[in-house]
Amino acid sequence: MSSRWLRRVPLRPTLRLRLILLNGALLFGSGLLLGALASLRWEQPTGLLTVGLPSLLLVTLLGMGMAWLLVGRALRPLHRVTATAQRLGEENLDERIRYAGAHDEVAELAGTFDAMLDRLAESFESQKRFVANASHELRTPLAVMRTEVDVTLDDPDADLGEYRRMARVVRDASERANSLVEALLVLARSEAQSGRRLVRKVETDLADGAAAALSAIDREAKRLSLHISTTLDPAPVVGDPSLLERLAGNLLENGVRYNHLHGQLWVETGADPEYAWLVVANTGFEVAQADVPGLFEPFRRGGRERTGARGAGLGLAIVRAVCDAHGGTVSAVALDEGGLEVTIRLPVASA
Structure with a gap:
């Protein structure tokens, strides 16, 4: 030897x-x-x-x-x-074991490792898209503000009326940026609690959150002459009241934002021995059922009126994250006459 x-x-x-x-x-x-x-x-x-x-x-x-x-x-x-x-690193997550031996414990381990890498790669890609989209959404109002300020300041003949117009544009753009930042913070907070114990757990009622959200959209609903139908039966749940209120608010804001003049909005809450639910449906432009799952991804919109500047496309992503954090589910169906019906189901609070 x-x-x-x-x-x-x-x-x-x-x-x-x-x-x-x-x-x-x-x-x-x-x-x-x-x-x-x-x-x-x-x-x-x-x-x-x-x-x-x-x-x-x-x-x-x-x-x-x-x-x-x-x-x-x-x-x-x-x-x-x-x-x-x-x-492995962020740049070469495409590598895999691809074990081709006997179907034994080693093959099971290699297959599990490859599946984990698939999930990691998908997560990294999703994170990259999210950061790119968030940067784009934030850059747009900032660019509008800078352009308006530069153009107005460079105009030697600008009068008080022109400065007032610039101020209104800057205010609107800053409000849009602020809304986006707040939505991103809510989304991050909701996703951080998904699969974990909620930081705050209080008994609350989905019907109360829906009523508060209806009050918040009242002015815009009247402007569009929407017909609102409500059935707000008790729907007791345990969770974070602020997140659940944001969930109801996002659904109803979407129901108004993507509706049309003289459209309809339906809101229903209720509970059975296992689940409490919140259903929000609205008329609007047609959305293909195949496009519905994508609406729950950040910065994704669908349909003719879901592709413009009417929001950042975070509303339903936040709804899904809040549902996940509370151990619930969310589903949506495209209505034949146009619009969506979104159903939230959360574990009911035990008596």
Whole structure:
């Protein structure tokens, strides 16, 4: 056995080394036991030791050598998993193990690792899109404000009326930027609590949140001459009241924002022994059912009136995040006559 080979043998207690030593101990122990049993019948025990012990040592060493090769081959995919994990970074999340061996525990581990990488890659890509869209949405009102200020200041003939017009444009743009920042903070707060215990848990009623949201949209609803139908039965839940109020507010604001003149808006709350629900439906322009799931993604809009500057496209994303944080679900259906029906279901507060 050369010194070069010894240097290549890992001295740390690896899984491979422990399995080899265990295999050798079992072989040697089994051999000793068989030898002891045989010596009871052997007429010359000294001869048994002279012939049997070297043979036992040889068989043990051969068994350990074969085990070394077999275990090394079995653990090779694990080394690939380790090497892939060490190489991974944000720029090369497309690497995968793609194990093609026997359908055993190692294949299960490799498949689980590849599935985890798929989720990580999707998450990173979603984060990149989110940051890019948020930057774009924030940059737009800021660019409008700067352009208006520069144009007005560079105009030597600008009068008080022109400055007033500029001030109104800057105010509107700043309000849009402020609304976007507030929506981003609510979304971040909701997603941070998704799958975890809520920081604040208070018994509240979805009907109260819907009533408050209806009051907030009253002026805009009257401007559009909307016909509003309500059935606000008790819908007790336990959760963060401010997030739940924002949930109802977003649904009703969308119901008004994407409606049309003399349209309709339906609001219903209620509960059964398991769930409390909030349903908001509105008339409006047609939305393809295939486009509905995408409306719950940040900065996604659909339909003719969902593609302009009527909001940042965070309303339904916040609704979904709040539902997830409270252990509930949200679903939406595109209505045949146009508009959406969105249903929120949350665990009902126990009596």
